[in-house]
Structures are given as structure tokens and as C-alpha cells.
Amino acid sequence: MLKKYQSLVNEAIPITDYMQWSIEQLTTQQISTITRLEPNINIHGTVYAGSIYAAAMATGWTVLKYWCDNHHYETQLVAAEASIKYLSPVAANFSCHSNIDITAPQYIKLVDRLHIQQSCGYLLDVEVHCNSKVCAILNIQYVFQC
Amino acid sequence: MLKKYQSLVNEAIPITDYMQWSIEQLTTQQISTITRLEPNINIHGTVYAGSIYAAAMATGWTVLKYWCDNHHYETQLVAAEASIKYLSPVAANFSCHSNIDITAPQYIKLVDRLHIQQSCGYLLDVEVHCNSKVCAILNIQYVFQC
Numbered sequence: 232m233l234k235k236y237q238s239l240v241n242e243a244i245p246i247t248d249y250m251q252w253s254i255e256q257l258t259t260q261q262i263s264t265i266t267r268l269e270p271n272i273n274i275h276g277t278v279y280a281g282s283i284y285a286a287a288m289a290t291g292w293t294v295l296k297y298w299c300d301n302h303h304y305e306t307q308l309v310a311a312e313a314s315i316k317y318l319s320p321v322a323a324n325f326s327c328h329s330n331i332d333i334t335a336p337q338y339i340k341l342v343d344r345l346h347i348q349q350s351c352g353y354l355l356d357v358e359v360h361c362n363s364k365v366c367a368i369l370n371i372q373y374v375f376q377c
Numbered sequence: 378m379l380k381k382y383q384s385l386v387n388e389a390i391p392i393t394d395y396m397q398w399s400i401e402q403l404t405t406q407q408i409s410t411i412t413r414l415e416p417n418i419n420i421h422g423t424v425y426a427g428s429i430y431a432a433a434m435a436t437g438w439t440v441l442k443y444w445c446d447n448h449h450y451e452t453q454l455v456a457a458e459a460s461i462k463y464l465s466p467v468a469a470n471f472s473c474h475s476n477i478d479i480t481a482p483q484y485i486k487l488v489d490r491l492h493i494q495q496s497c498g499y500l501l502d503v504e505v506h507c508n509s510k511v512c513a514i515l516n517i518q519y520v521f522q523c
Contacts, residue, residue: 243420246428249395274389280456281431282392288427310426314460 233257240293247289250282254293259301261330262294268324278321278361287357287369288313290327295355295373298331304345306375311352313371318364325361341375348377379403386439393435396428400439405447407476408440414470424467424507433503433515434459436473441501441519444477450491452521457498459517471507487521494523 233254241248251267264286271282288310295308332338337353344351352374359367379400387394397413410432417428434456441454478484483499490497498520505513 244425244427246396246417246425249416250392271392275453279390279392279431280459281390281434284430284434284459285425285427288430307421310463312460312462313426313430314458316458317456
């Protein structure tokens with residue numbers, strides 16, 4: 232299943248292949264990915280801030296896509312807006328982590344809306360870790376378009 | 378000079394080469410860049426949201442780097458946080474545009490601080506255009522570290 236979703240993301244967003252972004256763990260509620268430093272390096276020897284964002288956004292997209300597929304929702308997933316905080320430089324391969332909180336009011340609203348094939352927004356957080364430290368936090372407002 | 382800064386950015390942030398990001402116009406106060414659809418495409422046939430962000434961020438970094446170099450400031454330019462709004466899908470090659478407003482209070486503060494070699498924040502906007510339409514707006518909080 233990991234291989235299937237790895238291929239799916241690399242085909243859906245080919246730059247993830249160049250970035251050496253890969254899925255480590257994926258369930259319908261959580262995801263962890265690893266991205267390699269080398270293709271994403273900048274002049275400071277750390278990961279380019281734009282690559283951190285792109286890797287985290289691909290991570291968020293993947294867990295929501297997998298969740299959709301598992302629940303057989305016919306919907307298109309697009310990003311409406313996002314904000315990111317860079318807390319610490321990323322000087323090595325880094326991981327991205329995200330969870331879907333199924334107890335949150337926005338989750339219950341999402342399920343209700345998708346059941347009646349109505350579009351709905353969903354705010355997802357993705358944490359970027361490197362060397363046991365949280366280095367960035369991305370908040371993405373996705374829209375499930377029906 | 379464009380060629381020099383094109384090479385400088387491609388070396389500083391190698392993923393800009395893969396993305397086919399290139400400088401069209403660069404002065405100490407403004408920049409325009411073009412990024413090609415093909416390496417940044419997603420499953421919808423439009424530009425991946427992460428690539429839009431990465432291209433816009435490289436654009437902002439470049440105009441501030443050029444401004445710094447021209448003013449001979451010894452400083453390191455890093456992104457502290459950013460937010461982006463996606464207004465419309467980007468279905469072709471796209472351009473990024475940014476201006477440094479030299480009449481703004483934050484510009485006057487920046488110059489004052491850098492003259493005494495003190496670190497300072499600076500908020501820059503980058504607009505993403507495609508087919509004569511504004512498709513995204515990125516706000517980046519940079520820090521000039523002394």
C-alpha cells in the first residue's frame with residue numbers, strides 16, 4: 232500500500248520524485264514522510280525554505296487523499312491558503328508528520344458535508360522534524376471540492 | 378547582470394534549476410521571474426501549490442539579495458514565516474513579481490538597522506500571475522541577520 236501511494240504521489244506531483252520525498256508510514260489518520268537534504272539544499276547547507284513547504288504540503292495532501300480514497304468520497308482536494316513558521320534550520324534529512332483528528336468538530340462537519348456531496352474546507356497541520364527537533368509548522372486550509 | 382544572478386540563485390537554491398525558474402527583470406527595487414509549468418505540474422494539469430510557493434519565495438529572496446549586495450550590507454537573509462493565498466489555478470507558465478517599497482516605514486527602519494549592523498525583519502509580498510490574472514499572493518517575513 233505504501234508503494235502504491237508513493238507511486239501515486241510521484242505521478243500526481245512529479246517534483247516529489249526530484250525532492251526525494253518518500254512515505255514512511257500511512258494510515259487513514261496519520262502520515263510520516265522523509266525528504267532528503269541533498270536535492271533541496273540551499274547556500275547555507277540547509278534545506279531551502281520552499282522545499283520544506285513543498286514537502287510538508289505533499290505530506291498533508293497524501294494523508295487526506297488516502298483518507299478520501301478509503302471512504303470512497305468523490306472529491307477533488309485543493310489548497311486554498313497556508314501559513315508556515317520556520318523555527319529552526321533543517322540541516323539534514325527531515326521528516327513531516329500529520330494527523331487527522333477524528334474527534335475535532337471540523338472533522339465531523341467534513342464527514343457530514345461529504346456524505347451529501349457538498350464541498351467543505353479542512354484545516355490540517357503538518358510538523359517538520361529534523362534531528363529530534365520541530366523545525367517548522369505548516370497550517371494548510373484545504374478544500375474538498377464536490 | 379541577470380545572468381550573474383540567475384547563476385547565483387541556481388547555485389544557492391539548486392531546485393530552482395529543476396523548476397525552470399528564471400529571472401526576467403531585476404533592479405534594486407523590483408523583480409519579475411518566469412517559471413515553467415512542466416516540471417511543476419500536478420495531477421490536475423496545473424502547477425503544484427508547493428511549487429508556486431517555492432518559485433515565489435525564490436523571487437522574493439533574489440530581489441532582497443540583490444538589494445543587499447548593491448548596498449554592501451553584510452547580512453544573511455532567512456525566512457521566518459510566510460503565508461500564501463491561492464486565488465486561481467495556474468494552468469500555464471507563470472510569473473512572480475515583487476517590489477521593495479522604499480517609502481514604507483519598515484524600509485526606513487531596515488536601512489537604519491543595517492547601517493548599525495543590527496538584525497531586522499522585513500515583510501515582502503510576492504504576486505503570482507498567469508494568463509493576466511493574479512493567481513496567488515505570498516507574504517514572507519524575512520530576517521536580515523547581522
